[in-house]
Amino acid sequence: MTQSLSSRPAGDAVESFAAAKINLYLHVTGRRDDGYHLLDSLVAFAGVGDLIRVGPSDDLSLAIDGPNAGSLAAEPDNIVLRAARALAAAAGVPAKAAITLTKRLPVASGIGGGSADGAATLRGLCRLWGVSPDETELARIGLSLGADLPVCLAGRPMQMAGIGEVLAAAPNLPPAWLVLVNPRVGLSTPAVFKARQAVFSAQAPLVGSPSDAHALASALAERGNDLTEPAVRLLPVIGDVLAAIAGQPSCLLARMSGSGATCFGLFADRTGAEEAARQLALGHADWWVAAAPLVIRGTQV
Ligand SMILES: C[C@](O)(CO)[C@H](O)COP(=O)(O)OP(=O)(O)OC[C@H]1O[C@@H](n2ccc(N)nc2=O)[C@H](O)[C@@H]1O
Numbered sequence: 001m002t003q004s005l006s007s008r009p010a011g012d013a014v015e016s017f018a019a020a021k022i023n024l025y026l027h028v029t030g031r032r033d034d035g036y037h038l039l040d041s042l043v044a045f046a047g048v049g050d051l052i053r054v055g056p057s058d059d060l061s062l063a064i065d066g067p068n069a070g071s072l073a074a075e076p077d078n079i080v081l082r083a084a085r086a087l088a089a090a091a092g093v094p095a096k097a098a099i100t101l102t103k104r105l106p107v108a109s110g111i112g113g114g115s116a117d118g119a120a121t122l123r124g125l126c127r128l129w130g131v132s133p134d135e136t137e138l139a140r141i142g143l144s145l146g147a148d149l150p151v152c153l154a155g156r157p158m159q160m161a162g163i164g165e166v167l168a169a170a171p172n173l174p175p176a177w178l179v180l181v182n183p184r185v186g187l188s189t190p191a192v193f194k195a196r197q198a199v200f201s202a203q204a205p206l207v208g209s210p211s212d213a214h215a216l217a218s219a220l221a222e223r224g225n226d227l228t229e230p231a232v233r234l235l236p237v238i239g240d241v242l243a244a245i246a247g248q249p250s251c252l253l254a255r256m257s258g259s260g261a262t263c264f265g266l267f268a269d270r271t272g273a274e275e276a277a278r279q280l281a282l283g284h285a286d287w288w289v290a291a292a293p294l295v296i297r298g299t300q301v
């Protein structure tokens, strides 16, 4: 790994935002011999997410707090600790850091919470440890942890292909708001891919930049999420979530993200999104509901 001192001295505590990943559309275009699927997806991020804090320590530790902390144990296979060990090994530095994860996103829910945490950990530890791997090397480390890590490391809208490692600039996205809804039931990504029966999609990726949220909704409506059918078969409540979002007066498009079960509604503005979120939460006290802007530039501020 190329290493050099970063502009910031090693040793200061660092905070990184781990934004929810949203697959605005997701087509499964093929399958590799090793079982991984080839994808074509327009990936963006929402202004809601987890928080990773890394600070100096004599050993490696993880503490988890936040409203969804209960869904996750700080076990050695937590992606945050796996990311720390992978970066330390690649950089040839000791894996020493006190890490805190504030878990706000539902776990195993199609919005890449684990992947976003892993990416935020890599970014935070690069600064804490004063190491500067080049972006290709960082993406390689990320991919070894999960297919969604490279796009979460990019942290801005991306056109994603391969199994998640082939990234290209996305068309410019217009300002828009999202309402994310999860029925608080985890869904396993491998189980959804395994349940998929349809033939492979062969539609061209989105070209051109939609002028506003309405144009974005129209462009997305011509595409879909190929994992919706198997996900709904495994977890029928996803159908209820989609119908409830679509039934909100100012919703422009309702769709599932990733392998589910989280679904999103696309809205033109904050007022419409927040009112829809309020109604959805009122009607379904057991669902996780969040209104947030579509992140159209970078997730790190
Ligand atoms: C469905 C998406 O959320 C779309 O962004 C991602 O592709 C999933 O990415 P992820 O959760 O990081 O996935 P990984 O942890 O790498 O893989 C979990 C499992 O999902 C399946 N998997 C994942 C990604 C992919 N392109 N093809 C697959 O078939 C494989 O069975 C794999 O063993």
Ligand SMILES: Nc1ncnc2c1ncn2[C@@H]1O[C@H](COP(=O)(O)OP(=O)(O)OP(=O)(O)O)[C@@H](O)[C@H]1O
Pocket: 072, 077, 078, 079, 080, 101, 106, 107, 108, 109, 110, 111, 112, 113, 114, 115, 117, 118, 148, 187, 189, 258, 259, 260
């Ligand atoms: N920090 C973490 N946050 C969430 N899940 C984690 C974490 N570390 C390990 N995991 C495990 O990873 C699995 C997938 O969780 P995650 O929330 O990333 O799924 P997802 O949102 O479906 O991801 P994707 O959209 O990338 O498929 C869970 O079963 C969970 O036990």
